[in-house]
Amino acid sequence: MSRTMPAKRGRPSAAPVPQLPQRKISASLRLRRIFRAWQLYVLLAPALVYILVFKYWPMYGVQIAFKNYNPVDGFTDSPWVGLDHFVRFVNSYQFGQVVGNTLWIAVLGLLVAFPIPIILALLVNQLQSERFKKFTQTVLYSPAFISTVVVVGIMFVILSPRSGLVNNAIQLAGGDPIFFMGSAEWFRPVYVISDVWQNAGFSMIVYLAALAAIDPALHDAAKVDGASKLQRIRHIDLPGIMPVVTILFILAIGNLLNVGFEKALLMQTPLNLSTSEIIQTYVYHAGLQQAQFSYSAAIGLFNSLLNLALLLVFNTIARRANQATLW
Amino acid sequence: MSLTTKPSTTRQANRTPNPGRPKQSLRDKYGDRVFNIAATAVLLLSILAVVYPLYFIVIASVSDPNAVYEGKVWLFPSGVTTEGYERIFADSRIWNGLGNTLLYTILGTAISVTTILCAAYALSRKDMPGRKILMLLFVITMFFDGGLITKYLVVRDLGMLDTIWAVVLPGAVGVWNLIIARSFFEHTIPNELREAAQMDGATDFKFFFNMVLPLSKPLIMLMIMVHVVAHWNSFFDALIFLNDDTKYPLQLVLRNILIQSDVSSTGTTGGDIESYAAAQRIAELTKYAMIVVSSLPLMIALPFMQKHFTKGAMIGAVK
CATH class of the missing domain: 1.10.3720.10 (MetI-like)
Incomplete structure (x- = not known):
C-alpha cells in the first residue's frame, strides 16, 4: 500500500479539484514541486554561490570599464567616464601591435594546431596493431600533463643559445646559434610548435573517440567495394567525425583570443615583447602591475566582446552550412 | 564443404594477377601498403618528436654540465653526476x-x-x-x-x-x-x-x-x-x-x-x-x-x- 502513496502524491491536486481556476492550481502545484525538491537546491547551492560570487560579481564589475574605478567607491559608485578608456586604448601606440600580435598567434594557432590532431587521429585509427595504437596514444598525449611552466622551462633550456640542444645541433650542422627566446621573429613559430607538441596528442583523443563510434559495417562495405584506405578515410571517417570537428572548431573560435595567455606571458622576455605582447598580457601588465584597473578592464572587455562576436558569427555560418552547431 | 573451400578460392583469385577486377584490388592493396608505411612513419616521427626532448632533459639532468654545454650529450648521459x-x-x-x-x-x-x-x-x-x-x-x-x-x-x-x-x-x-x-x-x-x-x-x-x-x-x-x-x-x-x-x-x-x-x-x-x-x-x-x-x-x-x-x-x- 505504501508503495502507491508517493505516486499518487504528484497527481491529486490536478485531478480532484477541477472547480478551482486552473492557474491557481498550477501556481500552488509549482510551489509545492519547488518545495519538494528543496534537497536538490541545497545540493546546487554551493556551485550557485560560487558562480554568483566568482563569475557574476566580476561580470557586474565590468562596468568599471566605463568608469574611473577607485577602491573607495567600488564597482557601483565610481564615477562614469563613458568610452574614454576604449578611446585611449584604440588611440594608444600599442593598439595596432597588441591586437595584431593577438590575431597573429590566434590565427596561426588555429591554422596549424587545429588540423594536426585530426590528421593524427585518422592515422592512429588506421593502425592495425592495437598495442602500437595504444602506445602511440599514450606517448603523444603525455606532454599534456606537463605544466605550462615546465614546458616553457624546457623551451628555455633546449633553445638556449649557449648550451641548448637545438643550437648544439645547428652548430654541428655548421650554422650560427639562434637566440630563439630572445628574438621577436622566433616567438610565433616557437609558440605554435610548442603548442602542437604539448596539446596535439590530447586533442586527438576526442577525435579518436568519435572515430571509434563510426559503424564498422560502413568500412566493411567499402572494403568489399574495393575502396582503398585513403578513400575510406576521405568518404567514411572524415564525414563521420565532421560534427565533432565543427563543434570543436566553433569552440576554438570562441576561445580564439583567450588561449595560450599563460604561455605567452611565460615566454615573454624584454627582447621579444614586440611580437609576444598580446591583448591579455597587456591587460595583465597594465592592470595588475601598473594598477590601471579601469583602463585594463576596458581592454579585457574589448577582448571578450571580440571573442563573443567571432563565436556568434561562426556559429551562424555553421548553421547556414547545415553543420552541427552549439545551439 | 563448399563453405570452407570458397574463401580459399577467392584468396587465390586475388593472388593471381588476372587482368580486370583482381588487378584493381591488387593495386589498391599496394596503395594501402604504401599508406600503412607512410602512416607508421609519420607516427613514429611524431613519437620521436615528443619523446626525444624529454629523454634529452633526463639524460642532461644527470650528465656533466660541461659535456652538455659542449654539445656532447645526444643519446647517452656522459660523466654521470647527481649534483643537480x-x-x-x-x-x-x-x-x-x-x-x-x-x-x-x-x-x-x-x-x-x-x-x-x-x-x-x-x-x-x-x-x-x-x-x-x-x-x-x-x-x-x-x-x-x-x-x-x-x-x-x-x-x-x-x-x-x-x-x-x-x-x-x-x-x-x-x-x-x-x-x-x-x-x-x-x-x-x-x-x-x-x-x-x-x-x-x-x-x-x-x-x-x-x-x-x-x-x-x-x-x-x-x-x-x-x-x-x-x-x-x-x-x-x-x-x-x-x-x-x-x-x-x-x-x-x-x-x-x-x-x-x-x-x-x-x-x-x-x-x-x-x-x-x-x-x-x-x-x-x-x-x-x-x-x-x-x-x-x-x-x-x-x-x-x-x-x-x-x-x-x-x-x-x-x-
Whole structure:
C-alpha cells in the first residue's frame, strides 16, 4: 500500500479539484514541486554561490570599464567616464601591435594546431596493431600533463643559445646559434610548435573517440567495394567525425583570443615583447602591475566582446552550412 | 564443404594477377601498403618528436654540465653526476613549494569535486523546477566572463589576497566539468532506480549519497584526476593573488627559477668569468633536474590515469 502513496502524491491536486481556476492550481502545484525538491537546491547551492560570487560579481564589475574605478567607491559608485578608456586604448601606440600580435598567434594557432590532431587521429585509427595504437596514444598525449611552466622551462633550456640542444645541433650542422627566446621573429613559430607538441596528442583523443563510434559495417562495405584506405578515410571517417570537428572548431573560435595567455606571458622576455605582447598580457601588465584597473578592464572587455562576436558569427555560418552547431 | 573451400578460392583469385577486377584490388592493396608505411612513419616521427626532448632533459639532468654545454650529450648521459638533484633537494624553496602545492591540490580538489558532483546531480534531475534557467546561468559563464581585472578586484574585496582561498576558490567550478558530470548522471542513473528508492522512502539526499555516488566511481575518479592535474600544474592564480613567497606553489617557484632565472641565486658573487660560467652551467644542470623532478609524479601516474581520461573524453564527445 505504501508503495502507491508517493505516486499518487504528484497527481491529486490536478485531478480532484477541477472547480478551482486552473492557474491557481498550477501556481500552488509549482510551489509545492519547488518545495519538494528543496534537497536538490541545497545540493546546487554551493556551485550557485560560487558562480554568483566568482563569475557574476566580476561580470557586474565590468562596468568599471566605463568608469574611473577607485577602491573607495567600488564597482557601483565610481564615477562614469563613458568610452574614454576604449578611446585611449584604440588611440594608444600599442593598439595596432597588441591586437595584431593577438590575431597573429590566434590565427596561426588555429591554422596549424587545429588540423594536426585530426590528421593524427585518422592515422592512429588506421593502425592495425592495437598495442602500437595504444602506445602511440599514450606517448603523444603525455606532454599534456606537463605544466605550462615546465614546458616553457624546457623551451628555455633546449633553445638556449649557449648550451641548448637545438643550437648544439645547428652548430654541428655548421650554422650560427639562434637566440630563439630572445628574438621577436622566433616567438610565433616557437609558440605554435610548442603548442602542437604539448596539446596535439590530447586533442586527438576526442577525435579518436568519435572515430571509434563510426559503424564498422560502413568500412566493411567499402572494403568489399574495393575502396582503398585513403578513400575510406576521405568518404567514411572524415564525414563521420565532421560534427565533432565543427563543434570543436566553433569552440576554438570562441576561445580564439583567450588561449595560450599563460604561455605567452611565460615566454615573454624584454627582447621579444614586440611580437609576444598580446591583448591579455597587456591587460595583465597594465592592470595588475601598473594598477590601471579601469583602463585594463576596458581592454579585457574589448577582448571578450571580440571573442563573443567571432563565436556568434561562426556559429551562424555553421548553421547556414547545415553543420552541427552549439545551439 | 563448399563453405570452407570458397574463401580459399577467392584468396587465390586475388593472388593471381588476372587482368580486370583482381588487378584493381591488387593495386589498391599496394596503395594501402604504401599508406600503412607512410602512416607508421609519420607516427613514429611524431613519437620521436615528443619523446626525444624529454629523454634529452633526463639524460642532461644527470650528465656533466660541461659535456652538455659542449654539445656532447645526444643519446647517452656522459660523466654521470647527481649534483643537480642534490642541489634541488637541498633547496628549501622547492620543498616549501611542494608542500604548498600538496596542500592546495588536496583542499582545492576536495572543494571542486564535491561542489561539482552535487551541483551536477541536481542539474541532471529533470524533475527539478527551474533546471533549465539554472543551467543557463552556468553555461553563460562559458561564453562571457568578467575578465582578469574584475576577478582580481573581487578576490581583493573578499579579503582573500595572499590566502590559500585565493588559490583554491576562484577557479573551483569549471562549467565544462559540470556538464560532463551532469551528462554522466543523466546517462548512468536510470529514473526507475530513483523512483524505486523514493517509494522505499529515500530522500534526495539519501539517494544521492547512498545510491548515486557509489554508482559513479568512474566519474569521481575522473573528476579527482582532472583537478589534481590542474592544481599541480597551475601557477597563474598564485602569481596574481599571492605576494608572500612562502605561500608559493611549486609551479610558481619553478617559474621563478627556470624562467626568470637569475644566476645570483646559485651563490657566486661576481669575480672571474670562469667561475661565473661554471656557476651558470651548474644552474642549467639544476634546471634539467628540476624539470624531471616536477614532471615525474604525473608522468608516473599517467598510465594509471589514461583509462579515466579517455573515458572522460568519450563522455565529452557524447555530449
